[in-house]
Amino acid sequence: MNSASASMIVPPDKLHDIVRTIFSAAGSTDREARLVADHLVEANLRGHDSHGVGMIPTYIANARDGSLILNQTLSVGFDSASLVVLDGGLGIGQVMAHDAIEAGIERAANAAACIVGLRNSHHIGRIGHWAEQCAAAGLISIHFVNVVSTPAVAPFGGTKARVGTNPFAVGIPRAGEPPIIVDFATSRLAAGKVHVAFNKGVSLPDGALLDAGGHPTTDPSALFSDPPGALLPFGEHKGWGLSVACELLGAALIGGKTQSGPKQSNAIVNSMLSILVSPDRLGTRANLDDETDAFVSWARSEATRTAQILMPGDPERETKRWREANGIPIDARTWEEIEAAAESVGARGAPA
Numbered sequence: 001m002n003s004a005s006a007s008m009i010v011p012p013d014k015l016h017d018i019v020r021t022i023f024s025a026a027g028s029t030d031r032e033a034r035l036v037a038d039h040l041v042e043a044n045l046r047g048h049d050s051h052g053v054g055m056i057p058t059y060i061a062n063a064r065d066g067s068l069i070l071n072q073t074l075s076v077g078f079d080s081a082s083l084v085v086l087d088g089g090l091g092i093g094q095v096m097a098h099d100a101i102e103a104g105i106e107r108a109a110n111a112a113a114c115i116v117g118l119r120n121s122h123h124i125g126r127i128g129h130w131a132e133q134c135a136a137a138g139l140i141s142i143h144f145v146n147v148v149s150t151p152a153v154a155p156f157g158g159t160k161a162r163v164g165t166n167p168f169a170v171g172i173p174r175a176g177e178p179p180i181i182v183d184f185a186t187s188r189l190a191a192g193k194v195h196v197a198f199n200k201g202v203s204l205p206d207g208a209l210l211d212a213g214g215h216p217t218t219d220p221s222a223l224f225s226d227p228p229g230a231l232l233p234f235g236e237h238k239g240w241g242l243s244v245a246c247e248l249l250g251a252a253l254i255g256g257k258t259q260s261g262p263k264q265s266n267a268i269v270n271s272m273l274s275i276l277v278s279p280d281r282l283g284t285r286a287n288l289d290d291e292t293d294a295f296v297s298w299a300r301s302e303a304t305r306t307a308q309i310l311m312p313g314d315p316e317r318e319t320k321r322w323r324e325a326n327g328i329p330i331d332a333r334t335w336e337e338i339e340a341a342a343e344s345v346g347a348r349g350a351p352a
């Protein structure tokens, strides 16, 4: 890849080729490299650059220091038809979560519902991706996820980081319409978005971050300083409560590790509890479709000439339409970091 001195716009297909080339050079199978590329480029397409190709340098560094295992396969921790727990063994999350959700989809299609626990996976990226995988199979899904890494978020009422950004997601398929996808970190900002702002040299919104002294700041570098600052939970005590549920249901219940101390390794470890339900098998498909249509129309009827009412998932689809047509913007610093990661694995064939 050539060096870049300014932000650039990269066509999605080309970015996909670059990701595949880098992971193939790092030692991934073709399937693994493709699944990682599918996920990272889709995150960029949907506007979540925090979980897109900017993650490549971290993944490659973790693969090189042994805290991410390439070409890992899931092992079964527990299996009783509609409840399966799978261990990701620090495998690359884009494959571990894909395969775990695929197993859940097959079981939910047969048994009406399935609970899938995925523990000890390396970073599983944008959780909405897994809700979309379920929705594409006609299933609703609910996902509680914890993060074990450098703590980034203070408990409600506190000023020092104790937990990760513990994301939560829900997917609801619709007949003839795109699915509703609720997908967010339980912190006011995802940590990756603070990193993106840092790389772009822009300030954060007010009220998201405290510096190491516990004072509000808009400077993204405060999260990465030594000692570090802390993000705040979204929604005051309510977001904190959801974060606690993600920590304990997403990990402790299924035999995974919680963030119960400072950083243990360089890996970003995710555990995820997913609940999948088939409205077809439940016999409520028509009701779900009709009531969702009625509800969405009613909610959208509140739109004014200046303010639209959006459903969760709408903003990402809009960004995807734009980026598919116009390309994906990558800031210069992120591009340089990707180039360095490519060089570190000898990915000389990576397209310029």
Ligand code: NAD
Residues within 6 Å of the ligand: 048, 050, 051, 123, 124, 125, 126, 127, 128, 146, 147, 165, 166, 167, 168, 169, 181, 182, 183, 184, 185, 186, 187, 188, 189, 190, 191, 193, 270, 309, 310, 311, 312, 313, 314, 315, 316
């Ligand atoms: P965000 O704050 O951008 O919120 C996104 C959600 O809000 C989406 O469901 C979106 O459709 C909806 N939304 C946005 N604007 C809306 C509007 N005006 N009306 C209605 N709905 C609207 O998300 P985030 O907290 O920055 O998280 C970004 C990504 O980071 C997510 O994909 C999340 O899964 C991921 N994440 C992953 C990890 C991990 O460890 N794997 C950790 C944290 C976050």
